[in-house]
Amino acid sequence: MAPENATPGDLTFGAALAELEEIVRALETGQLGLEESLARYERGVVLLRACQAKLADAQQKVTMLIGELEEDAESASEEPAERAEGAT
Amino acid sequence: MATAERALSVSDAMSLAKSVLESVRITVVGEVSGCTVKPGYKAVYFSLKDDCALMPCLMWRDTYDACEAELRDGQLVEVTGSFTAYAPKGRLQFQVRSIRVAGEGMLRLQVAALARRLEVGGLMSAARKREIPAFPRRIGLVTSPRGKAIHDVIRTLRRRYPVAEVVVAGVQVEGEGAVAEIVCGLETLAGEPGVDVVILGRGGGSYEDLMPFNAEEVARAIVASPMPVVTGIGHEPDTCIADMVADLRASTPTAAAEAVSPDRTDVDRRLNALRRLLGRALAHLVSDGAGRFAALARRPVFREASYLLAARLQTVDVLADGLARALPVQLRRQRETVERARDGLTRVGSRLNGPFELQLSRDRERAVAAGRAVAESAERRMGLAAARLDDLSPLAILGRGYAVCYEGDGAVVRSAEAVARGDRVSVRLAEGRLGCLVEDIEKEA
Numbered sequence: 215m216a217p218e219n220a221t222p223g224d225l226t227f228g229a230a231l232a233e234l235e236e237i238v239r240a241l242e243t244g245q246l247g248l249e250e251s252l253a254r255y256e257r258g259v260v261l262l263r264a265c266q267a268k269l270a271d272a273q274q275k276v277t278m279l280i281g282e283l284e285e286d287a288e289s290a291s292e293e294p295a296e297r298a299e300g301a302t
Numbered sequence: 303m304a305t306a307e308r309a310l311s312v313s314d315a316m317s318l319a320k321s322v323l324e325s326v327r328i329t330v331v332g333e334v335s336g337c338t339v340k341p342g343y344k345a346v347y348f349s350l351k352d353d354c355a356l357m358p359c360l361m362w363r364d365t366y367d368a369c370e371a372e373l374r375d376g377q378l379v380e381v382t383g384s385f386t387a388y389a390p391k392g393r394l395q396f397q398v399r400s401i402r403v404a405g406e407g408m409l410r411l412q413v414a415a416l417a418r419r420l421e422v423g424g425l426m427s428a429a430r431k432r433e434i435p436a437f438p439r440r441i442g443l444v445t446s447p448r449g450k451a452i453h454d455v456i457r458t459l460r461r462r463y464p465v466a467e468v469v470v471a472g473v474q475v476e477g478e479g480a481v482a483e484i485v486c487g488l489e490t491l492a493g494e495p496g497v498d499v500v501i502l503g504r505g506g507g508s509y510e511d512l513m514p515f516n517a518e519e520v521a522r523a524i525v526a527s528p529m530p531v532v533t534g535i536g537h538e539p540d541t542c543i544a545d546m547v548a549d550l551r552a553s554t555p556t557a558a559a560e561a562v563s564p565d566r567t568d569v570d571r572r573l574n575a576l577r578r579l580l581g582r583a584l585a586h587l588v589s590d591g592a593g594r595f596a597a598l599a600r601r602p603v604f605r606e607a608s609y610l611l612a613a614r615l616q617t618v619d620v621l622a623d624g625l626a627r628a629l630p631v632q633l634r635r636q637r638e639t640v641e642r643a644r645d646g647l648t649r650v651g652s653r654l655n656g657p658f659e660l661q662l663s664r665d666r667e668r669a670v671a672a673g674r675a676v677a678e679s680a681e682r683r684m685g686l687a688a689a690r691l692d693d694l695s696p697l698a699i700l701g702r703g704y705a706v707c708y709e710g711d712g713a714v715v716r717s718a719e720a721v722a723r724g725d726r727v728s729v730r731l732a733e734g735r736l737g738c739l740v741e742d743i744e745k746e747a
Contacts, residue, residue, distance in 0.1 A: 227465045228437025231569075234576055241583035244590065251587050258580045265573055269566065272464035276456055279490055281447035281472025 225261075227268050234261040316389040323385040323394075330396065331411065332357060334377045339366075348373055350381065350396070359383075361398040371401050378409055409509055413516045417543055420518070425525050425547045432530040432549045434562055438498035440467045441562055442491035442529070444484060445503040447472025451555040455501060455534070458559035462566050469494055475504040480514035485523040492528050499562045500527060502544060503534040503555035512536055515544040524548055534558025700732035707738075718743050 225233070237258040241251055276283065310318065332350030339346050345360045359381060366373075373379070383399040420426060441459060445451045452470065459468055471487030474480045484502070491500050502524065504515070514520060515535050521543045524531045530549035534557055535542055545551040552558035700706070707715040708728040715721055721740050729736040 226437065226439050228435065228439075231437060231572070231576075234580075238576055238579045238583060241587065242579070244586070248587070248591060251583075255580060255584050255587075258576075262573060262577055262580065268465055269569060269573070274456070274460040274464040275467040277467060277469045278447070279469055279471050279494065280487060281470070283447050283452065283470065283472065 225264070227265060230261050230265050230268075234258055234265065237261070313389060316387050316392065320387040320389065323387060324397075325384075327382070327384050327399075329380060329382040330357065331378065331380050334373050334379055335375050337373045337375050339373065346373065350379065357396050358393065359396045359398050361401065365399065366401075369401050373401075378412060409513065409516075413543060416516065416518055416521075417546055420521055420543065420547060425521060430525070434530050434532060434550055435498045436564055437463075438466050438562060440469050440494065440496045440498065442494065442497040442500035443468055443470045443503065444473055444487035444491065444500060445470070445555065446475045449505055451503045451505045451534075454505075454554070454556045455503060455559040458556050459563055462560065463563035463569070464566075466563065467496075469497055476507065476511045476514060481517040481519050484514055484517075484520050488520075488523040488527055488531070492526070497529055499529055500531045501534060501555070501558045501562060502531055502548065503558050504536065505555065506536040512542050515542040517543070520544055521547045532558045532561050534561075700730070703732075705732075706730045718745050 237254045240246060241254055241258070246254065330350060332352055335349045335351050335356075337346070337348040343363065345362050346366045348359050348361075350357045350359055361381075371379075380402040381396065381398045381400070383397045386395050386397045387393070388395055417426075424430065443452065443455055445455065447470070452472070456468055459466065469491060471490050473483035473487040475484065488500065488502070491497055502515075504512070512535060515533070524533075524544060524547050532550045532552055533542075533545045533548040534552040534555040535544060536554070541551070550561055552561045706729070708730065709715055709721065710726055710728075713720075715727060721727060721743065723740055723743060725740045727738050727740060729738055
């Protein structure tokens, strides 16, 4: 479990999503006090936005540790189009 | 047997051995070694070996050409034929009639043997299998940098989960050196920070092509990997050792990429669901709070207390207000009434008093006179009565000079005989008393 006070931007997608789900679960139990509930809710909204932003902005990065990636014909023609799409 | 009696020539003996050996046709599996295929030769020579034994083989050139096999050292082959003896050199040879190069059956046998060994070693135990992370930060990929597999994986990950970075170790995946490179690729990714899962993949190929993925070294490297390894090897339903020891086996590189990544549309849906749940949780929280508040407010103790209190406070206020205003007025009004009554009474009183006063003084004088008459008459009658009372009193008799004598016990002494000399008697006079001692007694005759 990631620290709950971590900046959502610093959390990995999975950690942010897990925390968000935990928050929703906790809120649904209805066992929290009003102030605690509201604090969790706010945190949940921030995490939700962070997750959605990560997903929306993501452009897959490929790093070659060993060897050179040989572009195949199919992928070479596909790449520029997808990059342009990703930038919009 | 007759032949046992007579010594054979060496030639005869070898000939006998040869005929006996050749009568038995068998199939043998072994690894090719020392293979000699020379254009001018009538036969192809090689050995088959296993861990403990070596078997020299020959195969006639035309038979070899007909089977379209290409023998290489290290290959596993299945040969059918029979032993024979080469008399001039006294050598035992296996004469190969047919050969199945890289026979899948053999490879499978070999692989199965290794699989059993690794299984016994616990490498395939379900308990060893690690969970594939749902949202990997970086995804490792060990595969050939050429070919379809790497692009299949990258395309799939880009479509499904572009959030994760793909870290590729491009290695040779078939032929000599493949095993070492695959192991090196796995080890390199093991040292990369943030890699949460590794895909080991290659496209389809013959069973022999996939042999590096059946190597024990690769199996051990997969087991040694600090992060889970997902295999996506070939399109065939074949299962290789790498698949068996991997944490998860996918049938193709694309399937492996899918296995290590969440589906973006699923993630979107999940986030939307969470957004709704979060909103609902807040709404519920607010409505629940409001509901609880309302329910509390409806409780009689709260509702009536406040209501009654308010009403009563208001009543008190109104009364206090009225009182404040009414009191002085009332007081003044009552004082005026009292004063008026007193004035009236004074006036009426003086008017009433005149005649009554006269009457009263006359009555008083008459009453005094009558009273005096009554008093005088009563006084006279009382004097008479008192005189009569005096006459009757023993004291009045004593007043005339008589005395009464009492014995000591208080009894009146009426006779001299009642006392003796020396007795003490008491004598009551009209005034006072005498204590006397009887000295002399005279009895009347």
